Amino acid sequence: MIASPASHLMTEPGRGQRAAPIAVQNLDYWFGQGEARKQALYDVNLEIERGELVILMGPSGSGKTTLLTLVGCLREVHEGSVRLLGKELNSASEELLVACRRQVGFIFQAHNLHESLTAMQNVRMALEVHGPAAMRNWYEASSHLLRLLGLGERLDYLPGNLSGGQKQRVAIARALVGNPEIVFADEPTAALDKESGYQVVKLLKDLGRVRQTTTLMVTHDNRILNLADRIITMEDGRIVQDER
Template sequence: MPWDNTATVSEAPIVAEGLNHWFGTGEARKQAIFDVSMEVAKGSLTILMGPSGSGKTTVLTLMGCLRNVQHGSVRLLGSELNGASEAHQVQLRQRLGFIFQAHNLHESLTAEQNVLMGLQVHGRGDPTRQRMAAQHMLRLVGLEDRVSYLPGNLSGGQKQRVAVARALVSNPAIVFADEPTAALDKESGANVVRMLKELGHQRGTTTVMVTHDNRILDMADRIVTLEEGRIVSDRKGNG
C-alpha cells in the first residue's frame, strides 16, 4: 500500500522510513536491507560507507528511483516512490544526476557529445546554449582540451570526469554517485568532490555518495555506515 503522497514545503529532499528490501524469489529470497530510515538535508554531501555486500548501493538505488521500493517509504523531492507509476519515476529521474564507477560513455560520441546527452534527454535550451554549457562543464573538470576526443582516446580517469560533467550539466536537484572517485587519482577525486560541495553551497544541490575512498571523508557533511543491510553508524562529517 503506497504511503501518502502529500509533500510539505520544508521536507528534506530525501526521506526514507522503514526501508526493507529483498532479492530473489521463493526459497532463494534473501533480505538485503533492514529497516533503514534517514533524512538527507538539502545541499548536503552524505557518504554511505560499508564493506562489500553491506547494502549501501542498494540503498542508493532505492533512494535514486532506480529500483522499486518494496516495503517502507522513500520520499524523493516530495514524491512518494512506493507505488509510484513508471511515468512519474521517469519524471523524477529527469531532476537527478547519476555518476557511477563505470562511466557508461557512448564510445562513438566525443566528450562534448556525451556531456550534451545530459541536457538533450531533458530537451533543455537551444543547441548553441547546450554546447556552451557542455564545454563549460568540461572546463570545470579539467578537460577543456579533450572536448573533441572519443572515449577510446581518453584515460580511465578522464572518462570518469566526462561522466561527472554529464551528470552535473543539467543542474540536477540531487546527485547520486556510486564510487565516483574510484578511477581517479587523489587530486582529481578531490576536485570532483569539491565541485559537488560547491554545487551544494551555491545551488542547493544534494549529493548522496557511496564510496570506499577514505581520502574524501573529510569533505563529507555526514557519514552513514551500513553493515549487513543495517545502519550501524550515522555521524556528522567535517565538511
C-alpha cells in the same frame, strides 16, 4: 588539474525552502524469489537535508549501492517509504519515476559512456531529456563543465582515446550539466588520482553550499571523507552509524 568552480555552475537558482529532498522510512528490500529470496535492507530510516553531502560507507555487500539505487529510482520500492523531492516512490508510476530521474544526476563507478560519441556529445545527451529550452545553450554548458573538470583539450575525443580518469570526469560532467537538485554517486573517485578526486568532491561540496544541491555518495575513498557533512556506515543491510 581541475579548474576552480566558475559562475555558470555556481549561480544560486533561488529554489527556496522545501521538504527534505530524500526521506526514507522503514525501508526493506529483498533480492530473488522463493527459497532464493534474500533480504538486503532491514528497516532503513534516513533523512537527508537540502545541500548536504552525505557519504555512505561499509563493507562490500552491506547494502550501500542497493540503497542508492532505490532512492535514485533505479529499483522499485516495495516495502517501506522513499520520498524523493517530495514524491513517494513506493508503487510509483513509470511516468512519475521518469519525472524524478530528470531532476537528479548519476555518477557511476563504471562511466557508462557511449563509445561512439565524443566527450561533448556524451555530456550533451544529459541535456536532451530536458527539452528544447535546455538544448539552446548545450554547447556552452557542456564545454564549460568539461573545461572545469580539466578536459578542455579533449572535448572532441572519443572515449577510446581517453584514460580511465578522463572518462570518469566526462561522466561527472554529464551528471552535473543539467544542474540537478540531487546527485547520486557510486564510487565517483575510484578512477581518479588523489588531487582530481578531491577536487571533484570539493566541486560537489561547493554545489551544496551555493546551489543547495544534495549529494548522496557511496565510496571507500578515505581521502575525501573530511569534505562530507555526514558519514553513514552500513553493515548487513542496516545503518549502524550516522556521524555529522
